Amino acid sequence: MSIPVGHYQYDRIDRDFLQARIAEFEGQVNRRLDGTLSEDEFKPLRLMNGLYLQLHAYMLRVAIPYGILDSRQLRKLGEIARRYDRDYGHFTTRQNIQFNWIRLEDTPAILRELAEVDMHAIQTSGNCIRNVTADEYAGAAADELVDPRVHAEILRQWSTLHPEFTFLPRKFKIAISGSPNDRVAARFHDIGILARPGEAGAPVFRIFVGGGLGRTPVIGEELFDSVREEHLLATLEAILRVYNAHGRRDNIYKARIKILVQAIGVEAYREAVEAELAQMDLERYRLTPEAVAAIRARFAVPLLEAPADADAVLAQQRRDDPLFDRWVRSNTHVHRDPGHIIATISLKPGGGIPGDATSAQIARLADLADAYSFGEIRITHLQNVVLGHVRKDRLRDLWLGLAEVGLAEANIGLIGDIVACPGLDYCALANARSIPIAQKLGARFADTALQAEIGALRINISGCINACGHHHAGHIGLLGVDKRGEEFFQLTVGGRAENGAAIGTILGAALPEDETVDAIARLVDCYLGRRESGETFLDTLTRLGHEPFREAAYETV
Amino acid sequence: MKRPVRLEPGQKLVLTANRLLDGRTVWWGADGTWDSHIGRAAILDADEAEVALLRATEQAQRDGVVGVYDTAVQDVVPPEPVTVREKIRAHGPTVHPEFAVETEQ
């Protein structure tokens, strides 16, 4: 078959490796069943292969490296949902997909099916280097300086079963982007990498370290401004080596690299990394131009051809159909090619479960990707789906096709585009349910005209302090807490993950679940009532400060 | 090592775990077997629960269950867990009524 657009094409060596990993995991399952491995020993081993034990069943998190997959892979995910789960999957904030009703005994068979389409669950959990995330518009956006996917793939390979860094103090997340507009929350990662063009065609990398959300939200600090491509892997090895040796292992809440960076300071961390680099055999770790070129050659480049009037056709269709126009306004992004456009498909229907897709929807998305975007699909860290290369004159046909399966919601970046973790409905760590509150908010603001009127406003919901819903980074954030067995929500405002990353400020005491939606509606009303022309929610918040919003939230009717 | 159990009036304890093979939530019955319906759980007072917990934990590997612990329930028929978390474990995710444990075969 032809090389897929958008992600690395496996060869026999990569496929043999996957089969070996499945055989290894199957052996681990058998040793667990016969009692050779205790649960305490098995748990970290199954997590490294994406398998959790949640409230009702096992959950399998399948890796979607840098968030990109092809239609054949997506179809396979739909089949797995149908055959081994309950006919749906959940796309996560790390661009992966997870299935909630998995049986341990089925897992090796599922992994074999995934391997048929070059997919796996390697390092989607565990205290190791997790699946690498990248810009969801990579290789398509007009504002991009460097396509980060080749280096994201290099990082995926380098981090796969790394002999030294598979038993780290805690999980380790890396994101990479090549755009000046940060769409990967680079400064909320253990390592965030921003690529830009360097001399002689090779990129250079700005590296942030020690960012993260969770119990202690921290904005990452710049470790190096310009790491050359040939030293990228050496530099990452050195950063990880310092962390593996010195990260805390006595307290899991203080084990992330951010705590170590905070404890010793970024200057001391940089010195420690430089001391490692001074001792390392750099030639051994050198990322050669040949290796980069070999991996780049495994990515197909889409042939972007559009009729000269594509743009005019789209403009006319927008004038003719206000509903379509509204969707185009919220759900598309400028492509580097003037005849093409990037379409974001919302998985946030009003009142629905953020990030969930049925197997029928998944199959339809695969068909639409084949028809409109070179068979390529991207999953966003905001739990939506992107078709990266849609011809402008065919966008309306795509939109009509999406509407047939309930996927034409016009709310990307708006208040209905809620990010939520699975919460206490599924998750063994959660303190409160995230989905029901997301559904209530989604229903409250379901009117797309109202959403457009409110404008850019991001709500993030986490069901516990681990912050998988990234509540610290939401313009409005909700954190579920447990008070004597009852669900409460703590509100934060002013967080953002984009350029100018900020951690939200807690407004006040947590509210009972049944008062939370009204309180958020009052926050929104406060903004609508006091905004000046052209202001977003964040703009008004910045101008007025938190006090009016605090008063609105806690106003008792 | 064991935390002191503080039960409100009208509350008792049940033992719960997840099945090793499929991960499903199970409850410990008076005959020592594990069942996915909380209605078949043995209702225990604090002393009984302590003994049962020790035994069930020892036998977890043989019984094919993982992570045995006790949790408080209202002593009604069928017993109803006290916390939101255990209610959800007993009955299924609140966002998918079609997956309610009670209506499974």
Added chain:
Amino acid sequence: MRLFELGERSAQVHDVLVTLAELAERDDARAVLLESADDPALLKPYLNRLDLVVLRFPVFRDGRGFTQARELREYLRFSGEIRAEGHILPDQAAFLRRCGVDSVVLPKDGNGDPALWEKQLRQFPVAYQRSVLPERSVGPGLRVEEAS
């Protein structure tokens, strides 16, 4: 104590095994035990007389031993035997070997079955990153296999 050799080097038994703190006072010691928090760089003055460094894993999840082994091989150019003991799993065999560990003290439970260790050493035909072992490329890109 049952030893398992991860590579070609034969494991040697030493009567005297001292801690890092004791090393300075024991001129006769040829073998030292490093706890996972110990800094291997402190062994520098003694490397010439050391035949064996034992890395103790308090629990298999504590991966500091991997970095210690690598520092010994890569930075300190230690050419003697490196051994892992404590709570280790056969699933870690290839990782240990690739970081420079020569032998392990087999666990006393089911994880000590030499067949499991043997199997795990041969589980993966290639790796995606360089280790301390001599390696050669397999196909284009980052992939390597051990050069025998």
